[in-house]
Amino acid sequence: MASAQSHHTDAGVVAASRRGACPSLAEPMQTGDGLLVRLRSRHGVLTLQQCRALGEAALRFGNGLLEITARGSIQIRGLTPERIGPLAAALHEAAIEIPKGPAIELPPLHGLFHENANAAALEDLVRQRLTALLDSKKLAAKLSIVIDGGGPFGLSAVPADIRLEAIGPERWLVLINTDGPKPLPVALGNAGEAVDCLEKLLRFLAENGGARWRDIPPDRLHATFPALQESSETVILAAPDAPLGPVQIDSAAIAYGLRARFGQMRAADLIGFVDDISHLNIQSLRPGPGRCLFLAGLAKSDIDTVADAARRHGLSTDANDPSIKMAACAGAGACASGYYHTRVLGEAMIDRWPGILDGSLAVHMSGCVKGCAERRAALTFAGVDGGYHVVLSGRASDPPDALIAGGDVESAIERLARLIEAEKQGGETTASCLARLGKKRIVGALRQE
Ligand code: SF4
Structure with missing residues (x-):
């Protein structure tokens, strides 16, 4: 539950000190x-020129880096209170509409393929009918709503407090608690009825002090929102996430999935990428879950141009790129709090110790113990004065399992890589190998005991 501890900065914006608050332009x-x-634009869609404007804004007002979050929002860092107003003006000038209130997330390829119903139109209806409620400070700051029109690619990996799923033509199923073990289907109806139900759910959460579903005792939850009787309509078959690389939309058009290496892009790279593909007839760019960026509406003959431009500007088209399992924050050189160059150590790990990153192990390179880039990871290197905290299965801010002096980090990683190589059993992944070996062996290798 959010506590109200926000404070006004010099420029009159409110710094988001509410616990778990979602950082917006206003907060x-x-x-x-x-x-x-x-930032999440309406429908999650941007034109190429709007993307360029975002890059320019990050260069002018932020630290020159743009991050794509695990849920597909864009983050700009390194701002000062005086720069928030000009940033908002620049976004307005580029006609980038950032709606207020909780995130409403749509599958990144919505509207491109056949869908049961139009997710973007439902987002508009929700925002039109529930404007004041969505803007209410009584809702939990991190409340999330997913609207999925039922196309071939969904948002199954993205947990949400409330999910509206089109299960047939203009037939919306409303589910709650979708990040819990068993989502609860609570209503089925047309678009208007789905919004009626959403309103009821949001009012209930607001009246309960900005609660999330996990805060409501199950008995009370079930009494207030009885589950629909289970039927073939209430069991959702999760559509897969949109893949990296090309996906055929129809005989003429293709969508193309890219991923920012380490989840972040230099603003100059985003601008360069847009400039390199601006002569193509690309309809839109859509940030998506998993720190991805999707291009919509390119022709088959554009694929090589896009792939080359992507490579030149730090975007990966490879679903097996080892950087996919690694999160790295801005780090030293881009962030005043960073103790080391996170991407440099990340690239070194990928190049020199590929056995560690077999796709099974989540690694987090964090410039300091704040851990901006990732919440939890199997293996975290957090920069501290004079060295590194290594945290196993935890957050950058957790007490370290091992302390590594600054000059020893590469040899510590080398020893860890050798341990994995020596101990991995046939068919075992790095993650399962380390889980089997246990903390003591891992820490022993890192410390050379
Ligand atoms: S984790 Fe630390 S170094 Fe990295 S971006 Fe956040 S504050 Fe900066």
């Missing part, structure tokens, strides 16, 4: 690197 978040804003 940016204070980080070790100035203020941060998280």
Whole structure:
């Protein structure tokens, strides 16, 4: 539940000090690197020129880096209170509409394929009918709503408090608690009825002090929102996430999935990428879950141009790129709080110790113990004065399992890689090998005991 501890900065914006608050233009978040804003455009769609404008804004007002979050929002960091107003003006000038209130997330390829119903139209209806309610400070700051029109690619990996799923033509199923073990289907109807139900759910959460479903005792939850009787309509078959690389939309058009290496892009790279593909007839760019970026509407003959431009500008088209399992924050050189160059150590791990990153192990390179880039990871290197905290299965801010002196980090990683190589059994992944070996062996290798 959010506590109201926000404070006004010099420029009159409110710094998001509410616990778990979602940093917006009106309520940016204070980080070790100035203020941060998280942006999600209406429908999650941007034109190429709007993407360029975002890159320019990150260069002018932020620290020159753009991050794509695990849920597909864009973050700009390194802002000051005086720069929030000009940033908002620049976004307005580029006609980038950032709606207020909780995130409403749509599958990134919505509207491109046949869908049961139009997710973008339902987002508009929700925003039109529930404007004041969505803007209410009584809702939990991190409340999330997913609207999925039922196309071939969905948002199954993205947990949500409330999910509206089109299960047939203009037939919407409303589910709650979708990040819990068993989502609860609570209503089935047309678009208007789905919005009626959403309103009821949001009012209930607001009246309960900005609760999330996990805060409501199950008995009360079931009494207030009885589950629909289970039927073939209430069991949702999760559509897969949109893949990296090309996906055929129809005989003429293709969508193309890219991923920002380490989940972040230099603003100059985003601008360069847009400039390199601006002569193509690309309809839109759509940030998506898993720190991805999707291009919509390119022709088959454009694929090589897009792939080359992507490679030149730090975007990966490879679903097996080892950087996919690695999160790296801005780090030293880009963030005032960073103790080391996170991407440099990340690239070194990928190049020199590929056995560690077999796709099974989540690694987090964090410039300091704040851990901006990732919540939890199997293996975290957090920069501290004079060295590194290594945290196993935890957050950058957790007490370290091992302390590594600054000059020893590469040899520590080398020893860990050798341990994995020596101990991995046939068919075993790095993650399962390390889980089997246990903390003591891993820490022993890192410390050379
Ligand atoms: S975690 Fe990284 S980006 Fe965040 S404050 Fe520390 S160094 Fe800066």
